[in-house]
Amino acid sequence: MTRNRLTRGAGIVAPPMLFSVLVVLAWHGVVTLFDIRPYLLPGPMDVLHAVSVHLPTLIGAAALTAQAALAGFLLSFFVGFLVAVLFSQSRLAERSLYPYAIFLQTVPIVAIAPLIVLWIGHGLAGVVAVSFIISLFPIIANTTAGLTSVDTELLDLFALNEASRWQVLIKLRVPHAVPAMLTGARISCGLSVIGAIVGEFFAGYGTQDFGLGYLIILTNAQTKTPYLFASVLFSTGLGLIFFSAVAALSSKTLDRWGGRDVN
Amino acid sequence: MTADPTSGAHVYATAVHKRFADGTVAVDNLDVEVSPGQFVALVGPSGCGKSTFLRLVAGLTGISAGTLTVDGMPPHEARASQRRLAYVLQDPTLLRWRRVRDNVALPLELRHMPRNDIQVRVNDALELVGLQDVGDMFPRQLSGGMRMRVSIARALVAEPSLLLLDEPFAALDEITRQRLNDELLELWRQRRFTCLFVTHSVQEATYLSQRVLVMGPRPTRVTAEHGVAFDEPRSATLRTDLAFVRLVAGVSRDLSQAMEERPAE
Numbered sequence: 001m002t003r004n005r006l007t008r009g010a011g012i013v014a015p016p017m018l019f020s021v022l023v024v025l026a027w028h029g030v031v032t033l034f035d036i037r038p039y040l041l042p043g044p045m046d047v048l049h050a051v052s053v054h055l056p057t058l059i060g061a062a063a064l065t066a067q068a069a070l071a072g073f074l075l076s077f078f079v080g081f082l083v084a085v086l087f088s089q090s091r092l093a094e095r096s097l098y099p100y101a102i103f104l105q106t107v108p109i110v111a112i113a114p115l116i117v118l119w120i121g122h123g124l125a126g127v128v129a130v131s132f133i134i135s136l137f138p139i140i141a142n143t144t145a146g147l148t149s150v151d152t153e154l155l156d157l158f159a160l161n162e163a164s165r166w167q168v169l170i171k172l173r174v175p176h177a178v179p180a181m182l183t184g185a186r187i188s189c190g191l192s193v194i195g196a197i198v199g200e201f202f203a204g205y206g207t208q209d210f211g212l213g214y215l216i217i218l219t220n221a222q223t224k225t226p227y228l229f230a231s232v233l234f235s236t237g238l239g240l241i242f243f244s245a246v247a248a249l250s251s252k253t254l255d256r257w258g259g260r261d262v263n
Numbered sequence: 264m265t266a267d268p269t270s271g272a273h274v275y276a277t278a279v280h281k282r283f284a285d286g287t288v289a290v291d292n293l294d295v296e297v298s299p300g301q302f303v304a305l306v307g308p309s310g311c312g313k314s315t316f317l318r319l320v321a322g323l324t325g326i327s328a329g330t331l332t333v334d335g336m337p338p339h340e341a342r343a344s345q346r347r348l349a350y351v352l353q354d355p356t357l358l359r360w361r362r363v364r365d366n367v368a369l370p371l372e373l374r375h376m377p378r379n380d381i382q383v384r385v386n387d388a389l390e391l392v393g394l395q396d397v398g399d400m401f402p403r404q405l406s407g408g409m410r411m412r413v414s415i416a417r418a419l420v421a422e423p424s425l426l427l428l429d430e431p432f433a434a435l436d437e438i439t440r441q442r443l444n445d446e447l448l449e450l451w452r453q454r455r456f457t458c459l460f461v462t463h464s465v466q467e468a469t470y471l472s473q474r475v476l477v478m479g480p481r482p483t484r485v486t487a488e489h490g491v492a493f494d495e496p497r498s499a500t501l502r503t504d505l506a507f508v509r510l511v512a513g514v515s516r517d518l519s520q521a522m523e524e525r526p527a528e
């Protein structure tokens with residue numbers, strides 16, 4: 001069983017690893033073969049060098065971005081859950097507000113981020129707000145779907161035992177919605193990192209502290225392209241770490257919840 | 264647990280009519296009376312309105328005309344009173360995030376029974392259906408037959424005066440089905456709740472019940488009735504008894520006649 005899992009895990013991990021090695025080799029080949037200037041396209045070695053030189057700065061920036069993204073994600077999870085509960089309890093609320101929830105999904109975040117920062121203010125709050133707004137919709141949509149897709153037979157069972165609305169919510173709808181909520185969380189957590197970085201394009205944390213978004217803008221403006229690449233690399237890594245953490249947490253929760261759907 | 268022989272509910276229906284919002288008339292002019300503690304089986308063509316009738320008796324949907332009472336009260340009032348009502352469906356409808364014992368505890372939990380009492384009652388109910396060893400498992404870890412037993416334990420844990428079963432064993436294999444038939448009969452013998460049992464199987468209906476009602480096509484009503492008077496307690500040998508086989512044949516004849524009847528619409 002464990003062995004099986006290991007070999008299967010290797011089967012999943014090996015092909016993309018191999019692919020990335022090939023890409024890095026090709027990248028290196030192209031850069032050296034055509035003698036491309038580092039400020040246009042730095043080679044892998046240039047990026048690695050930038051990473052090693054600026055490591056403390058990169059880590060500091062990533063930590064700040066992670067903090068803002070985590071705050072945005074948790075806020076969207078909490079608020080999204082409450083909104084979904086409201087939707088599940090009132091058809092009127094759902095019908096009148098859902099279109100605006102969809103607006104959250106379709107609005108180009110880069111376009112409204114400056115506005116949000118203008119209203120909320122520079123600093124952590126503004127960045128968290130952008131992260132929160134971009135990661136809110138998947139939570140609302142998935143949790144609402146989970147809360148409202150309860151079998152009528154189960155609703156009958158609760159009615160038969162004179163369950164109150166509150167009991168139906170707490171003992172039936174919410175636990176039933178757990179897998180859907182986790183799906184929403186997995187989508188949202190990646191978005192929250194993107195939101196934090198976009199927020200940092202427009203809002204800083206003061207004169208001393210800055211996140212990856214600011215670093216991207218700064219290194220781009222100064223055409224320090226290897227450093228820019230390093231910043232992007234860290235941003236991607238941060239997104240991956242977020243996603244993996246939430247995915248692992250959600251898989252643990254599902255096991256405790258009573259097992260995954262077989263279908 | 265209570266073994267009061269008069270603990271069953273009295274079900275009384277006259278001229279019951281049920282018309283759904285979309286205009287479908289599922290039940291028309293239906294008369295049924297079930298005495299306290301009686302075991303009544305319902306057979307009829309699929310789609311005729313058997314499930315609808317059970318849902319009416321449970322107060323899950325309201326009648327459009329006529330009279331329907333459980334112990335002299337409208338079903339939804341009877342349900343709220345101490346005279347409890349339980350429902351078992353073909354699908355065990357267990358909560359997959361709850362362990363077996365917590366599934367069985369649900370009706371008592373919803374009715375705000377103290378925790379300690381719940382624990383005692385749940386243990387009794389699990390023992391009743393022979394599941395005392397799997398209380399801590401999740402539903403997905405059980406076989407179909409065991410899941411159905413959990414569903415029955417959950418129905419019986421509140422000590423209902425009326426048990427409604429809608430094709431409960433239809434999805435199970437024949438052996439499991441017969442075993443559950445005998446278990447259900449034994450439980451009924453001990454507890455004497457009133458029992459309304461819908462099934463596709465004429466054999467099963469005859470084996471279990473004291474009366475078999477044959478229902479006509481939609482809009483349904485009772486088109487024939489057979490009394491079933493075999494020695495109690497019944498056992499598997501009854502299935503090959505000549506009188507039993509004859510009765511099954513008689514009910515089957517009435518059922519196919521009912522199926523041929525064109526509904527008056």
Ligand SMILES: Nc1ncnc2c1ncn2[C@@H]1O[C@H](COP(=O)(O)OP(=O)(O)O)[C@@H](O)[C@H]1O
Nearest residue numbers: 283285287289308309310311312313314315316
């Ligand atoms: N909520 C509903 N609205 C409209 N029609 C319904 C509803 N529930 C059941 N019906 C219809 O009523 C008829 C009887 O259904 P049902 O009682 O489930 O039949 P049975 O259990 O005998 O197979 C069917 O034609 C079914 O489509």
Ligand SMILES: [Mg+2]
Nearest residue numbers: 313314315429
């Ligand atoms: Mg049915």
